[in-house]
Amino acid sequence: MPDFMQQPLDRAAAVAPPWIQDYVQAGRTRWEASSMPTRKTEQWKYTSLRSLQPDYAAASDGAIILADAGIELPRFQGFRMVFVNGHFSPEHSDSKAPAGVSMVRFADADAAQAKKIRDHLGVAVGREQPLFTALNDAALAEGVFLDIEPRAYIEQPLHVIWVSGNQGEAFSINQRLLVLCGESSNASVIEHFAGAKGEQQSFTNGVTELLLETDASLNHYRLHLEEADALHIGRVHARQDGRSTLNSFHIALGSVLKRIDLVVDHVGQGAHCEVNGVYLPRGQEHIDYHTCMEHRVPNCTSSETFRGIIADEATAVFNGRIHIHRDAQKTKAELSNRNLLTSTRAEVNTKPELEIYADDVQCAHGATVAQLDDMSLHYLRSRGVSRADAQVMLSFGFINEVINSVRCDALRAYLQALLSERFARDPALSGGVS
């Protein structure tokens, strides 16, 4: 393994709390024993890692001040926790979590919390041990533990924001979130990645684990709203016990390398998940979503919808895997991926991947790549709407259909405003003006 992460790893080894040192060390051992994927590695066939820098510094504290960097962070009325370049920012964060929830940094965990973290950390990822999770474990200087008590009903979203900005050198952020949804609890969590305007050479390696106990319900949102030079390799692992419900929403604006893996493990009967996502790369950007629904037990359902608009010379990858194990009878799984290419040079590689070992299941999947519908365009124009405006309306509408699945009103309004401004400003997203 090349030692391009030497500095962040050394820092983690120095600052990680004592109770997690062995975990960090184990991660480091795994990382050092592995090798980087190439284009011949199936999982990385369409995503190159060549935009990673040869050497990354550890993220330094206080390198950017949000107001100076032109960042305005939204408030969705819930509890908010902000990290700037990987470091906790108390001035932008709320001090008191709502009743029924404890939200604690690994560094601040008391003995009981530390034990709970150790009991659950890595459980959702399981034995698979992907390469960048090893790196994440090894660089675990900071993490957030979100503990939702059994039967708690948390109405306002729990909002964790990771902001990155220029540090004057290539630097790496290690993001880790562990969410434990107690039995019959109900909560919403927003993972939000934002970037400062202007250049930065950041590489975020993230791992999020969502553990849903029996009858728990979680609305999960993962927003990748950072752009351009903010590289991100991220992973979300959800583990669902019986009758739990996960609604997971994803959005990614581009950067030259953005790779998100989402794995949902159904381990208890009657679990249900709904996953929706949109991706919008443009310019030279590249976004890669790999999702995997692991149906291990009977009577579970999963429904997944991803849509992308790929503009200019951008590329996207969508790999949607549904794995129905032999015991998972009566599984219902749906997967839909639709893509809109607004330029002849844009590219998408979409692949549904079905592996089914049970015989009594319902499974539907579909993937399409298309351009704007001529008849819809004509209909709008026949009412006086210019071609350019009609293209914007249709492209936005294509994405907005998925945005409409966002249950949190304030977040939905925020995303709709953000995207409609983006569509209005950048004709390339809707096929340009002809």
Added chain:
Amino acid sequence: MLQIENLHASVDGTDILKGLNLTVQAGEVHAIMGPNGSGKSTLGHVLAGRPGYNVTAGTATFLGQDLFELETEERARLGLFLAFQYPVEIPGVSNMEFLKAAVDAQREQRGEKPIDAVSFMKTARETCKIVDLDPTFLKRGVNEGFSGGEKKRNELLQMLLLQPTLGILDETDSGLDIDALQVVARGVNSMRSPDRSFVMVTHYQRLLEFIEPDFVHVLAGGRIVRSGDKELALELEARGYAWLEEEVA
């Protein structure tokens, strides 16, 4: 207002209109009837500029302008409105947003600023009442999941908001029950004025009981083969189209 001369048009290389002539003066209501496949709907699509409908010969002049020189949206901004036989569903674009964009496009043409959202909302809700459409339909995607009748009411809603100079109704009556038909008729009749005209394409005489035309034309084989007043429609209702087609052949 509208003058069509010797219009020839083809779709996918097949000639559909073969020398159609029609003159519509301001304030008139014309009904165009005819058997299936005679080119009735093609006429509306050609006038609205639908892609794939190619004009191979002839002219159409609307308010002094060569219609075929104009883009679809320019025709609309000039005051031409086609109520679609099969309105298009556009999920993700709210009906409200769509209607406002259409109205704002007309206003821009007249050099006016976009209408403010609050007063437009009020107007739209009131117009919904006229067409007997629940205002919740404004929030839904354009025509998304609307029934056939609801789509037709939505077309009428658009026409009422846009107040076109020339309304072309392409089989707006098809698939409507008698109550819905009366709603459509009330809407159209309320818009009738000395400087506004309508062309109603229909298969049945029934619509004409509610919207009385000044002229009735029979389209067969891509041409208008007979013109008359509303009595002609009654005659067609009684005798069908076969005798006319035979006469022409």
